[in-house]
Each structure stands twice: as structure tokens, then as C-alpha cells.
Amino acid sequence: MHSANMQPLSGKELEYIADSISNEDLLIKQLAATAGVTQNATVHQICVQQINSHTRHMNTLVQLMQQHQQYAPTQPQ
Template identity: 75%
Template sequence: MQSNQMQALSGKELEYIADSISNEDLLIKQLAATAATTQNSAVRGICLQQMQSHNHHMDVLVQLLQQHQQYAPTQPQ
């Protein structure tokens, strides 16, 4: 098998990715709430920058799942 060939993700890996997506989502929501309520423009700017970063992280995690979807075992119907 070639080293760059994708393999199916294990259940534990899938759980880790799902937890990571959930954590990124929570951070985005907390940053949005802080940005919306702060009076400090510097803090608001940092929150918005961090939201973009965490949105990117979540996009990467979702793309990873989509790339591995074809390797997931199928369930008989």
C-alpha cells in the first residue's frame, strides 16, 4: 500500500473529529457573543479575527470528513 493512500478513519478518530468540530463551533459562538457585547474595538477586532480562524479550522475538519466519506464502511440495507 502506498503511504499517501487514504484509509478509512477509525471510530475513535471520527469521534475526535466530531468533538473538534463541536469545540470549534462553541468557540465561534463565544467569540461572536463577546464581539457583539464588548465596547472595546480592539477586543472586537481580535474576536472577529479569531472567529475567521476557527471557521477555517471547522471547514478543514469538515473537508477531511468529506474526503474520507468514500472510505467509510457502508451499512447493508
């Protein structure tokens, strides 16, 4: 997305993104816990793959928030 075309995100959109980041973080933690206790090599491998996938998702969401930060309306202090 070109920064010249960016519009400020609404409060609702920011909440959805923040919730999604929290959800991705929770999934990563749960998958890591499962990978740490499983005796099954296939389950361990799948958990690691999913951790990598959810980490990418979370990073994308964080980058989106950072890109839009400059377009966010400022709050009076």
C-alpha cells in the first residue's frame, strides 16, 4: 500500500487489529507450550510451523499499526 493513499484507521479498526495481535500472541504461546510437551515428532513439527505462521501474521499486523500511526489523529493533552 502506498503511504500517499493511506487514510486514518477508525478506532474500531484499531481495536480489531489490537485484538488480532493479542489472539496471534496467545496462539503462539499455546503452540509453544504444546510443542514443548509433545512426544510426537509430527505434532512438534506442525506446532513449530504454526508458530512461524502466526508470528508472521502478528508482525504484519504490528507493521500495519506502525504504518498508520503517522495518520492517526492526535489526542489533546
